[in-house]
Amino acid sequence: MELKELRTQIDQIDDRLLQLLNERMSLVKEVGKFKTKNKVLVYQPDREKAILDRLGDLNDGLLNEQAIEAIFLEIFAVSRNIELPERIAYLGPEGSFTHQAAENRFGSMSEYLPLGSIQAVFETVDTHRANYGVVPIENNQQGVVNETIDYLVGSDLKIVAEIPMSIHFSFATKSEKLRDITKIYSKDIAFRQCKKFIDDLYGKNQVELIPVNSTSKAVEIALQDSKSAAICSHIAARQYNLPILFENIEDSRDNQTRFLILGREIIKEKSKKDKSTILVKLTNSNEPGKLASFLQDFHQANINLTKIESRPAKKGKNFNYVFFIDFDGHFLDEHVSEVLEKHKKEITLLGSYIKLC
Numbered sequence: 427m428e429l430k431e432l433r434t435q436i437d438q439i440d441d442r443l444l445q446l447l448n449e450r451m452s453l454v455k456e457v458g459k460f461k462t463k464n465k466v467l468v469y470q471p472d473r474e475k476a477i478l479d480r481l482g483d484l485n486d487g488l489l490n491e492q493a494i495e496a497i498f499l500e501i502f503a504v505s506r507n508i509e510l511p512e513r514i515a516y517l518g519p520e521g522s523f524t525h526q527a528a529e530n531r532f533g534s535m536s537e538y539l540p541l542g543s544i545q546a547v548f549e550t551v552d553t554h555r556a557n558y559g560v561v562p563i564e565n566n567q568q569g570v571v572n573e574t575i576d577y578l579v580g581s582d583l584k585i586v587a588e589i590p591m592s593i594h595f596s597f598a599t600k601s602e603k604l605r606d607i608t609k610i611y612s613k614d615i616a617f618r619q620c621k622k623f624i625d626d627l628y629g630k631n632q633v634e635l636i637p638v639n640s641t642s643k644a645v646e647i648a649l650q651d652s653k654s655a656a657i658c659s660h661i662a663a664r665q666y667n668l669p670i671l672f673e674n675i676e677d678s679r680d681n682q683t684r685f686l687i688l689g690r691e692i693i694k695e696k697s698k699k700d701k702s703t704i705l706v707k708l709t710n711s712n713e714p715g716k717l718a719s720f721l722q723d724f725h726q727a728n729i730n731l732t733k734i735e736s737r738p739a740k741k742g743k744n745f746n747y748v749f750f751i752d753f754d755g756h757f758l759d760e761h762v763s764e765v766l767e768k769h770k771k772e773i774t775l776l777g778s779y780i781k782l783c
């Protein structure tokens with residue numbers, strides 16, 4: 427078939443796609459009216475996941491799972507904005523990996539607020555200046571982000587979803603010849619994680635590695651100096667239109683960060699596979715066996731604990747601790763609700779949400 431004919435057919439399909447998308451959005455608008463009237467949350471991650479799963483099972487064409495997900499996450503984001511414009515606060519700066527995680531989930535239609543600290547993200551959601559907040563909670567190479575746990579302990583915000591994201595670095599530069607590059611800018615940690623790539627490309631000592639505060643800053647500098655490059659997130663390079671020469675240059679493919687989406691209300695709908703997060707402040711926690719007997723109740727109810735972190739309670743003179751616990755199951759599951767009820771004085775439920783990792 428001639429190119430012209432192929433393009434005519436593509437145009438016809440695009441016309442149909444547009445019409446179908448608009449039909450979809452009319453229905454979404456009705457859903458929005460229902461939700462406003464009945465005070466139901468706009469963001470329903472379990473419903474989105476169910477749609478993706480259904481489409482994945484149905485699919486027998488050229489699109490792979492990631493492509494379907496990317497297209498539909500963008501459609502959901504547009505839908506949510508039609509229902510109610512969303513404003514997302516995240517730990518900045520722009521172009522950070524948290525920004526990338528937020529955009530992956532909330533799409534390009536939402537309004538984004540880059541903030542300078544995890545505390546500011548909590549405050550902004552708490553005071554209704556944003557609908558949701560996105561913060562990192564742990565990295566599989568470097569452990570938990572204590573600051574996030576500490577603010578979860580001190581705030582009324584809830585966890586509405588988790589976003590696991592593989593951390594990939596890109597090599598971006600204006601230079602057309604690799605051998606012209608004399609300086610590479612990035613965060614310290616990024617140099618460490620891309621050491622093999624840099625050594626392979628430049629050998630030892632042929633290029634100066636200059637650490638800066640954020641990978642977005644690295645991009646800004648590399649944009650000014652065509653004899654330099656930045657090691658950065660994909661989103662940062664794209665934002666400043668700095669050409670990416672190599673993608674996924676990190677030494678280890680296992681580098682994953684988990685982010686949390688924070689909201690003001692707990693998600694009540696269950697999905698096929700949920701997890702929950704609770705905070706536990708044991709009364710008389712110094713009594714021997716207190717923690718063990720508390721955990722035993724979970725074990726007896728057949729609840730699988732997947733994480734337990736302890737943080738200083740920061741109250742009183744003693745060494746008291748708050749436990750941050752993740753387990754499989756939803757707070758509405760009978761076997762879970764019984765244990766939560768038994769320990770209701772000691773437990774604060776932070777949320778039940780779809781388990782993605």
Ligand SMILES: O=C(O)C(=O)C[C@]1(C(=O)O)C=C[C@@H](O)C=C1
Pocket residue numbers: 454457458468469470471473474477501502505506509
């Ligand atoms: O089903 C809903 O509750 C909707 O609001 C519709 C829709 C969608 O576009 O399919 C949009 C947002 C929700 O997060 C889930 C699904």
